[in-house]
Amino acid sequence: MIRIGIYGYGNLGRGVEMAISQNDDMELVAVFTRRPPESVKINTKGARVLHIDDALNMKDEIDVMVICGGSATDLPVQTPFLAEHFNVIDSFDTHAKIPEHFENVNKSAIKGAHTAMISVGWDPGMFSLNRMYAGAILPNGKDYTFWGKGVSQGHSDAIRRIEGVADAKQYTIPVKEALDEVRSGSNPTLTTRQKHTRECFVVAKEGADLSYIENEIKTMPNYFADYDTTVHFISQEELNEKHAGIPHGGFVIRSGESASGNKHIIEYSLKLDSNPEFTASVIVAYARATYRMACEGTVGCKSVFDVPPAYLSPKSGEELRKELL
Amino acid sequence: MIRIGIYGYGNLGRGVEMAISQNDDMELVAVFTRRPPESVKINTKGARVLHIDDALNMKDEIDVMVICGGSATDLPVQTPFLAEHFNVIDSFDTHAKIPEHFENVNKSAIKGAHTAMISVGWDPGMFSLNRMYAGAILPNGKDYTFWGKGVSQGHSDAIRRIEGVADAKQYTIPVKEALDEVRSGSNPTLTTRQKHTRECFVVAKEGADLSYIENEIKTMPNYFADYDTTVHFISQEELNEKHAGIPHGGFVIRSGESASGNKHIIEYSLKLDSNPEFTASVIVAYARATYRMACEGTVGCKSVFDVPPAYLSPKSGEELRKELL
Numbered sequence: 001m002i003r004i005g006i007y008g009y010g011n012l013g014r015g016v017e018m019a020i021s022q023n024d025d026m027e028l029v030a031v032f033t034r035r036p037p038e039s040v041k042i043n044t045k046g047a048r049v050l051h052i053d054d055a056l057n058m059k060d061e062i063d064v065m066v067i068c069g070g071s072a073t074d075l076p077v078q079t080p081f082l083a084e085h086f087n088v089i090d091s092f093d094t095h096a097k098i099p100e101h102f103e104n105v106n107k108s109a110i111k112g113a114h115t116a117m118i119s120v121g122w123d124p125g126m127f128s129l130n131r132m133y134a135g136a137i138l139p140n141g142k143d144y145t146f147w148g149k150g151v152s153q154g155h156s157d158a159i160r161r162i163e164g165v166a167d168a169k170q171y172t173i174p175v176k177e178a179l180d181e182v183r184s185g186s187n188p189t190l191t192t193r194q195k196h197t198r199e200c201f202v203v204a205k206e207g208a209d210l211s212y213i214e215n216e217i218k219t220m221p222n223y224f225a226d227y228d229t230t231v232h233f234i235s236q237e238e239l240n241e242k243h244a245g246i247p248h249g250g251f252v253i254r255s256g257e258s259a260s261g262n263k264h265i266i267e268y269s270l271k272l273d274s275n276p277e278f279t280a281s282v283i284v285a286y287a288r289a290t291y292r293m294a295c296e297g298t299v300g301c302k303s304v305f306d307v308p309p310a311y312l313s314p315k316s317g318e319e320l321r322k323e324l325l
Numbered sequence: 326m327i328r329i330g331i332y333g334y335g336n337l338g339r340g341v342e343m344a345i346s347q348n349d350d351m352e353l354v355a356v357f358t359r360r361p362p363e364s365v366k367i368n369t370k371g372a373r374v375l376h377i378d379d380a381l382n383m384k385d386e387i388d389v390m391v392i393c394g395g396s397a398t399d400l401p402v403q404t405p406f407l408a409e410h411f412n413v414i415d416s417f418d419t420h421a422k423i424p425e426h427f428e429n430v431n432k433s434a435i436k437g438a439h440t441a442m443i444s445v446g447w448d449p450g451m452f453s454l455n456r457m458y459a460g461a462i463l464p465n466g467k468d469y470t471f472w473g474k475g476v477s478q479g480h481s482d483a484i485r486r487i488e489g490v491a492d493a494k495q496y497t498i499p500v501k502e503a504l505d506e507v508r509s510g511s512n513p514t515l516t517t518r519q520k521h522t523r524e525c526f527v528v529a530k531e532g533a534d535l536s537y538i539e540n541e542i543k544t545m546p547n548y549f550a551d552y553d554t555t556v557h558f559i560s561q562e563e564l565n566e567k568h569a570g571i572p573h574g575g576f577v578i579r580s581g582e583s584a585s586g587n588k589h590i591i592e593y594s595l596k597l598d599s600n601p602e603f604t605a606s607v608i609v610a611y612a613r614a615t616y617r618m619a620c621e622g623t624v625g626c627k628s629v630f631d632v633p634p635a636y637l638s639p640k641s642g643e644e645l646r647k648e649l650l
Contacts, residue, residue: 015583018583018584018585019583019584021584022464022465022583022584023464095650098646098647098650099643099646099647102646119650124650126458126462126591128649128650129458129634130593131649132634132635132637132638132645132649133451133454133634133637135638135649136610136613136634136637136638136639137451137603137606137607137610137637138606139347139348139639140347183596185596258340258343258344258347258598258599258602258603258605258606259343259344259346259347260343260599260602262597262598262599262602263598264595264596264597264598264599264602264603264606265594265595265596265597266451266593266594266595267592267593267594267595267596268455268591268592268593268594269590269591269592269594270589270590270591270592271508271510271589271590271592272587272589272590273583273587273588273589274583274585274587274589277583277585277587277589278462278583278589280583281462281463281583281589282462285461285462288461303645303646303650304634304650305633305634305635305642305645305646305649305650306633306634306635306642307633307634308630308631308632308633309454309457309458309461309629309630309631309632309634310457310630310631312457312458312461312462313457313460313461314461314464317630317631318424320457320628320630321423321424321427321628321630322423322424324453324456324457324460324630325420325423325444325449325453325628325629325630
């Protein structure tokens with residue numbers, strides 16, 4: 001049994017707990033939380049809830065620590081800290097800061113002689129892998145990534161910070177015409193506006209100025225100004241009823257040519273009812289790989305690019321070749 | 326430079342030659358043929374054409390031998406033979422015989438202390454990888470593979486063997502309704518007939534009995550009897566003009582659930598103008614990986630499941646993390 005610790009018990013941590021329950025070769029040993037442990041209820045019988053300050057006492061009882069903090073402020077501190085003491089895995093997703101995070105985690109992992117796996121999930125993660133595979137196969141080609149339809153937490157938060165907004169949910173939606181154009185193999189150059197639209201469901205506070213809110217959203221730099229954005233004002237009840245989920249997904253497409261001029265399209269897509277639960281499912285498969293690489297003596301920071309696919313599966317090489325090759 | 330040899334110069338061998346021309350870190354050293362070498366013209370300046378009997382004399386000048394024979398009778402002999410003397414890669418695609426082929430190649434590769442990579446292409450190959458990744462991520466789920474729209478060489482050949490047939494081309498076509506049902510997440514059980522249809526374009530010899538031919542096709546066991554099959558009789562000119570290509574493609578879909586009951590769909594698809602050219606592109610990327618694994622001292626037979634994705638790319642780990650993660 002691979003003994004797993006979960007460090008941080010929000011949406012992602014709960015997803016990891018669920019995913020462990022679907023994998024017979026893994027067991028959840030403990031959940032570590034910043035909250036008072038007695039206030040946190042988990043679903044796994046026999047697993048403990050401990051304060052994060054007690055994590056280092058559990059060094060010998062945990063094979064892989066799954067770190068479920070946020071990328072903005074938690075992971076840049078937590079992963080380097082924990083990589084010195086545990087084999088670790090995280091879902092660090094601030095793309096621009098991955099090289100820096102990698103260096104920091106790598107130093108700690110080497111110091112502690114552990115295996116550390118960063119930026120695991122679907123983007124970064126499975127989407128990155130598909131960009132990489134497709135680019136290696138079709139060097140003469142072009143990559144396209146579309147996201148959605150799905151809820152963007154960051155954009156929903158940005159709307160909630162506007163004066164007069166009580167609650168909000170934002171969907172990122174790929175533009176069908178753009179997708180079709182890419183799939184045709186014409187290798188179009190697409191602007192931000194041509195690739196995605198944004199749809200916002202907003203609950204206004206009583207007496208709030210709706211046209212002010214709508215204008216604030218539509219003109220918000222970086223978040224909305226470069227997109228065709230639709231704003232719907234709805235009641236809190238309707239938001240709770242129809243927009244409670246956190247679905248997501250997207251498309252990675254590479255359109256390329258062989259030397260004869262023949263065209264080839266490689267497409268990978270995800271349609272997810274729950275973004276954090278799927279991310280957690282990817283992480284748990286890679287936790288298995290992290291454990292195996294650690295058992296082999298691998299030291300330092302790794303990413304999905306470094307992991308032989310077979311390491312993700314509980315099946316033997318023989319079973320994989322017979323059943324799936 | 327990675328020095329490549331091509332063993333067998335048919336559609337696949339020519340595709341490998343094209344793919345090498347798109348990769349700056351590789352060079353084609355020699356093509357080996359069963360035909361008189363002087364009768365074979367290749368497109369790469371500086372590369373030699375040699376008889377297959379001269380292959381072993383080139384041991385020290387070739388880093389990876391790409392074996393481009395057929396799976397029925399060539400590869401079961403060629404790959405074990407050559408793996409003793411070279412690092413090799415093949416596209417062995419008789420799924421049921423992969424375990425046996427693996428064992429034979431493994432023994433030879435170990436004897437010669439070489440790296441051998443088998444069953445590389447898109448199915449087996451990229452489709453296998455996607456079945457494996459998706460199954461490891463969503464252990465509670467179901468796999469579906471659809472092929473087409475594309476030309477099946479084996480089925481086209483089978484039609485050509487019928488009395489009165491001068492030429493023929495067969496397309497395998499996935500049934501859209503079945504694809505849509507799978508994508509809905511309903512995990513349907515689908516019969517052979519429900520998943521694919523077969524469309525045949527047949528050139529009859531003068532005076533041939535068309536209804537006899539049509540009946541022979543539609544009732545042919547294994548090949549057509551279990552499918553809804555359409556037969557069109559056309560002229561040789563029309564066949565040459567409209568059906569000269571060898572396009573193919575398909576879909577690998579896994580539909581699964583996380584422990585909460587939330588559904589997730591993972592889909593990988595290919596749309597290929599040329600089946601052999603795309604297969605060759607995959608093989609050449611894996612030839613790079615084979616070379617790297619050989620340089621590290623890897624010995625024995627490997628499959629796509631064993632290869633860290635980064636080994637396929639000419640980019641460094643640092644570049645991959647920065648640009649694609």
